[in-house]
Amino acid sequence: MSNRLRHPLSAVAFAFLLTAPWVATRLYVLSSSSLGSPEELLPVGQVVAVSGLAVLGASFLLAWGAETAEKDVPRAFAIAVLAILAVAPEYAVDALYAWTAGANAGTQEGAEAANLAVANMTGANRILIGIGWSAIALFTVYKARSTNDPAVESRSGFLKDAVSLDRDIATEITFLLAATAFAFLVPFSMSTFNGGGSVGGIGIIDTLVLVGLYLLYIAIIVRGEVEEEEQVGVPAYLQSWSKGPRIASVLFLFVYSGVMIFISVEHFAHGLEQLGVDNGIPEFFMIQWVAPLASEAPELIVVAYLVNKARSTAGFNALISSKLNQWTLLIGTIAVVYSIAAGEVGTLPFDEKQMAEIWITAAQSLFAIAILTNFEISLREAVGLFVLFISQVAIEFAFIVTLSESAAETYSLWVLYAYTVVYLVLGGYLFVARRDELRSLFGRTVTTAREAFGDETAQPDHAD
Secondary structure (H helix, E strand, O other), X not given: OHHHHOOHHHHHHHHHHHHHHHHHHHHHHHHOOOOOOHHHOOOHHHXXXXXXHHHHHHHHHHHHHHHHHOOOOOHHHHHHHHHXXXXXHHHHHHHHHHHHHHHOOOOHHHHXXXXXXXXXXXXXXHHHHHHHHHHHHHHHHHHHHHHOOOOEEOXXXXXXXXXXXXXXXXXXXXXXXXXXXXXOOHHHHOOOOOXXXXXXXXXXXXXXXXXXXXXXXXXXXXXOOOOOOOOXXXXXXXXXXXXXXXXXXXXXXXXXXXXXXXXXXXXXXXXXXXXXXXXXXXXXXXXXXXXXXXXOHHHHHHHHHHHHOOOHHHXXXXXXXXXXXXXXXXXXXXXXXXXXXXXXXXXXXXXXXXXXHHHHHHHHHHHXXXXXXXXXXXXXXXXXXXXHHHHHHHHHHHXXXXXXXXXXXXHHHHHHHHHHHHHHHHHHHHHHHOHHHHHHHHHHXXXXXXXXXXXXXXXXXOOO
């Protein structure tokens, strides 16, 4: 009996069982003529619990699918697919707000929905770095005590231990830097006040540039070499199958987990929002911070799973890939959805508060990239990312619950601008101090691009 339980497929079966209650709930609602949503069938707390279990199960299935796929496609491409599927719910939530904004363009309702789309997008991006990157770095060092992860280097001194990254991630870091630099210009797409009070916007030029960057990145990594890495557990078992069944299993795991994440995370996030509102937390704050945190859950679960297997390199690759596709495809997606809903090519508008949110998000991204230019992140740097992120959110929350709406808005703007300056100063200092590493980073990316497109003259960059 114990041998059968240890069979890799028993873990797969357990993951599917975690999703079963939510599948049953959705099917019951669909078959009922009197119910329109799970929230009409179950109390909000139960919706959060059942949909949250589905997210957990689907995250494991997604991770196993990505690890199995590494036998047949470049690892970077497999991780990029994983990242897109893991954050797909975030796209759906933002698309909903963008559609509402476009369908009600020129009205107060449309303006509010557009601001919520930007707030949710910037919140998700800052959470991914402020909590995701920092927490996973801390968890990696902690787990290395038992896994002997070769990526973790122990150093003497306070919080000096560091996680080393795969230098092949140079391409992702370079493209993320390019997208971040362009993001500072996004608010200038529409710089005049209109009737709705908007001062900035995300337009078709932003979509073309950012989506174009991501497509170029995919075109490069998909041409990379397939590097097999010894697997254990479920991925090792699936990789032992012949090519046809193996590829079919990967596609099934990707499709099932992707669909399950897509249909469960929105309810999970909205349930948490409702619980927060019921307990006196402002709705806007919940939409900007709690909903994105819920939608990022699959990604963080997958990365924690990889780190737990001493695959911290793959885990950080997934985090960086997620940040890249959110910082490119997500911004481009909401502009396209807005235009479709509006019935014409348009610019999704936002107010001064969201303009400041975009700038602080870009500044945080710049600082985080500067940290990674030497292909490692120390505990000290991870703690710095977390403290800067959580302190800014805590200060804004304190303003919201203690001051009038107008006063909170004013002081929040000053906080956003102040933290933007802090991030820029810290990031600028690191870029200057690590200018040699930055040149090496660019050199590696150019070499990878030339090799991908068949430039026989490309020479490997050995600079460290």
